[in-house]
Amino acid sequence: MSNLEKAENPAGLRRVAIEPVSRVEGHGKVTLLLDEQNRVHQVRLHIVEFRGFERFIQGRPYWEVPVMVQRLCGICPVSHHLAAAKALDVVVGADRLTPTAVKIRRLMHYGQILQSHALHFYHLSSPDLLFGFDADPAVRNVVGVLQAQPDLARQGILLRKFGQEVIRMTAGKRVHGTGAIPGGVNKSLSLAERDELRAAMPDVLRWAASGVDLVADLHARNHLVYDRFGTVRSNLLSLVGRDGSLELYDGVLRARDADGAILVDGVEASDYTRLLRENVRSWSYMKFPYLQSLGPDDGWYKVGPLARIQNCDFISTPLAEAARQAFRDRAGGAIVHAPLAFHWARLIELLHAAEVIDGMLDDPDLLGSNLTTAGPRRTQGVGIIEAPRGTLIHHYVVDSQDLVTLCNLIVSTTHNNQAMNEAIRQVAREYFDGREITEGLLNHIEVAIRAYDPCLSCATHALGKMPLQVELYDAQGQLLDRKVRDGEHLG
Numbered sequence: 001m002s003n004l005e006k007a008e009n010p011a012g013l014r015r016v017a018i019e020p021v022s023r024v025e026g027h028g029k030v031t032l033l034l035d036e037q038n039r040v041h042q043v044r045l046h047i048v049e050f051r052g053f054e055r056f057i058q059g060r061p062y063w064e065v066p067v068m069v070q071r072l073c074g075i076c077p078v079s080h081h082l083a084a085a086k087a088l089d090v091v092v093g094a095d096r097l098t099p100t101a102v103k104i105r106r107l108m109h110y111g112q113i114l115q116s117h118a119l120h121f122y123h124l125s126s127p128d129l130l131f132g133f134d135a136d137p138a139v140r141n142v143v144g145v146l147q148a149q150p151d152l153a154r155q156g157i158l159l160r161k162f163g164q165e166v167i168r169m170t171a172g173k174r175v176h177g178t179g180a181i182p183g184g185v186n187k188s189l190s191l192a193e194r195d196e197l198r199a200a201m202p203d204v205l206r207w208a209a210s211g212v213d214l215v216a217d218l219h220a221r222n223h224l225v226y227d228r229f230g231t232v233r234s235n236l237l238s239l240v241g242r243d244g245s246l247e248l249y250d251g252v253l254r255a256r257d258a259d260g261a262i263l264v265d266g267v268e269a270s271d272y273t274r275l276l277r278e279n280v281r282s283w284s285y286m287k288f289p290y291l292q293s294l295g296p297d298d299g300w301y302k303v304g305p306l307a308r309i310q311n312c313d314f315i316s317t318p319l320a321e322a323a324r325q326a327f328r329d330r331a332g333g334a335i336v337h338a339p340l341a342f343h344w345a346r347l348i349e350l351l352h353a354a355e356v357i358d359g360m361l362d363d364p365d366l367l368g369s370n371l372t373t374a375g376p377r378r379t380q381g382v383g384i385i386e387a388p389r390g391t392l393i394h395h396y397v398v399d400s401q402d403l404v405t406l407c408n409l410i411v412s413t414t415h416n417n418q419a420m421n422e423a424i425r426q427v428a429r430e431y432f433d434g435r436e437i438t439e440g441l442l443n444h445i446e447v448a449i450r451a452y453d454p455c456l457s458c459a460t461h462a463l464g465k466m467p468l469q470v471e472l473y474d475a476q477g478q479l480l481d482r483k484v485r486d487g488e489h490l491g
Helices: 003-007 060-072 077-091 101-129 142-148 152-172 191-221 269-275 307-310 319-329 341-360 417-431 439-450
Strands: 014-021 028-034 040-045 233-241 252-256 262-267 274-278 288-291 380-387 390-398 402-409 468-473 481-484
Touching: 003 319, 060 077, 060 390, 060 402, 077 101, 077 152, 077 380, 077 390, 101 142, 101 152, 101 191, 101 341, 142 152, 152 191, 152 341, 191 319, 191 341, 233 307, 233 380, 233 390, 252 269, 252 307, 269 274, 269 380, 269 390, 288 380, 288 417, 307 319, 307 341, 319 341, 417 439
Parallel strands: none
Antiparallel strands: 014 028, 014 468, 028 040, 233 252, 252 262, 274 288, 380 390, 390 402, 468 481
16 A cells, blocks of 8 residues: 555545455455444445556557457457447448358357356356355365366366357457457358367256256355345346347347336447446546436446346246246345355356357358348447446447547446445455454455456456455554465465
């Protein structure tokens, strides 16, 4: 913590800084302000990186953008790739893609959903859920899962591998591919690729279903903790199909309030600016979106799997829909706001993605050769997609020289910004006494953040041993306690 940070404390509150947050993609820190009775007055999640993509995309030819924006992230590049391509479809006048282009993109996207959800649950979050939040960090990591439950760890690895193979076959590479272009795609599947994916489907479906069973059992056994941990009520936002179904590639925006009543429905991608606004705060590079009709204080919301499976009316694939109904039945049909329920919802979506892929593989359009289309040019376009972490918005304006003059991106983690801040505030108030900084305490705060699967940039710390420093100061700015986790131990 800098001297400037300590000086900016007019209320005389003590500040605790947790930096960096581990086992998430990117770099962030958490600060807590405490009074003399050790009560938590404020908790903030700070995003301390400045990426600048919205600025340096300007001046580039529009056809470069779907490849460039993938560099925002090495974990979910497909989501940015497809959202940009969808926005630029509008610019090139491709109002209706060819059947092959639409289905190749959908296959690519569901491969991305599957691999990302598998990575997050099995590699990043399962150590906390399987071993407990206070477990020895030497055990509470993906290596510990491999040693304690090798079959489970193997399933997670192979599920992610399958999703990456789907991406490779549709986008050309597992990471930062080039398959989607404005107006369509540049490749289809070969017969051999299609058959290779088909051969893997029985195992993939079985593993996906067993993952849902595992996380449902974890919730049943730990519901007293899971139901209240970091729980905050909020609105929900996501795409849904025009028939109200769970829709991850294309659809219309719907928002519900914290009790489940629909606030807005059927909002087209091009009208997102009428629905949403963004707040800026001095202590974070990440913005704070909100529903314009409710204002910044009441209009913030959650996105992602937990929002999506409760915002939709049904899931179109039978196994995932049965799992969604079981999820809802457990809560008596009420809206679930507990952050740890994100994991259950995430694995329901993983199962849905596997079912969708399985259902697509017999479609001859995947092998087609009619890949692109175009029409009258336009000056701007908006593409919205449901990335693994939540709703992702790309908006571009292009001039007569084919150069991008405006780029606006609202990424999934930005939508969840206020919800994450509120969740860690709840956790800190319950688990931090203001006196002793422990590894377990730090991990409780990080568990609340990890539940949202935040993508702070493009780095993943799967072992959970990223160096971490926490300092506790009194109201006069004197250092009272300091803990450093150097990757091997807390000292």
